[in-house]
Amino acid sequence: MKKIASHMVACIVGTLVIYGLLKFESFIHRIRNESYDEELKELAEFMISDIVLLILFFAAFASIQFILVKPVFNYLTKRGSLNKQNLVYTWLVFSLSTGLFFGIFFGDMRLGIKDVIESIGLGVAMFLVYYSINFITYFKLIK
Known part of the structure; x- marks a missing residue:
């Protein structure tokens, strides 16, 4: 139960x-681009509220957490190979x-390959x- 929590x-x-971080990026765009607020107003009908966005992020990240991270951690723990090296490999592969x-x-090929590369980056x-953040928080909590 403690591990699930x-x-x-x-x-x-x-x-x-x-x-x-995404809100900070939006803030930076707002400072650097004077027409950013106008662009957002044009897209207002497509925008979703912050709480809905947080819920969607959490749903996506929780799915990843329980489909990928938890089983891999359980497997590495059972094998006795949950060490720094394997955590770094796991962190890189997952990321x-x-x-x-x-x-x-989320990249749009209609906007060009540059958009896809930026989306991947x-x-x-x-x-x-x-x-x-996830791994650090998890291991701090289980100790």
């Missing part, structure tokens, strides 16, 4: 950090694979941060 808390913390999926899924960077 630790996975949930790690997922919540990771979700909040990613949400904060690259989910970031690549994110970029391919953003996805990998986002998941590197997410899994870092």
Whole structure:
């Protein structure tokens, strides 16, 4: 029960950090681009509220947590090979694979290959941060 709660808390913390980073990115765009607010107003009908966005992030990240992370941690723990080296490999593989999926899924080829590459880069960077926070939080809680 403690491990499941630790996975949930790690997922919540990771979700909040990613949400904060995305809000910070939006703030930077707003400062650097004077027409950013006007562009957002044009897209207002397609925008969703922050709480819905947080719930969607949490649902996606919780799914990843319990489909990928928890089984891998359980497997490594049972084998007795949950060490720093395997955690780094796991962190890199999870970050690259989910970031690549994110970029391919959300990148739009109609906008060009540059958009897809930027989406992949953003996805990998986002998941590197997410899994870092997630793993650190999880292992702090189970000790």
